[in-house]
Amino acid sequence: MWRFALFLAMTCSAHAEDLVGKRVPPFPDGMKQGGGTCISAGTRDPCPRVVGTLMDATGKEVAVYASILDGRGEKGKPFSIVTDMIPYPKLRKAHHLDWGSCRYDNVEDEAVIAVVRESRRTRLPAVDWAYRVDRTSGKLVKVDPARVDCYNTALEAD
Known part of the structure; x- marks a missing residue:
């Protein structure tokens, strides 16, 4: 069982790293955006950059990513280009x-x-x-x- 968990973690991490330079959404292999925030810095566009978390298919946070706005879809949903990604930090209790x-x-x-x-x-x-x-x-x-x-x-x- 632990080998499968390790394989899953390595697989998710490998796919996450492949996102740098890619347009999202969609995210690969059932991954999805978790929480995040806009980084406006007083620009005309209210949200040119974003920092967010990437979750695997089980809902576990696996990465923190930065991105830049890259237009909107038909229904106004924003797209962005991932500019960097790091592993999600290990969090202690509280x-x-x-x-x-x-x-x-x-x-x-x-x-x-x-x-x-x-x-x-x-x-x-x-x-x-x-x-x-x-x-x-x-x-x-x-x-x-x-x-x-x-x-x-x-x-x-x-």
């Missing part, structure tokens, strides 16, 4: 991946994504893992997690 509400050096930056530990604090410091989508190249660039924090949106749900 940790999650955050995007869209993070700061780098105390400056709001919607291109930053980070792993944070859940708590009741207003700002959650990044823990061990933080990246930023470079707005020019579309690459996911590792940044110092000590310089990143994210707004705790869970407080609004309470």
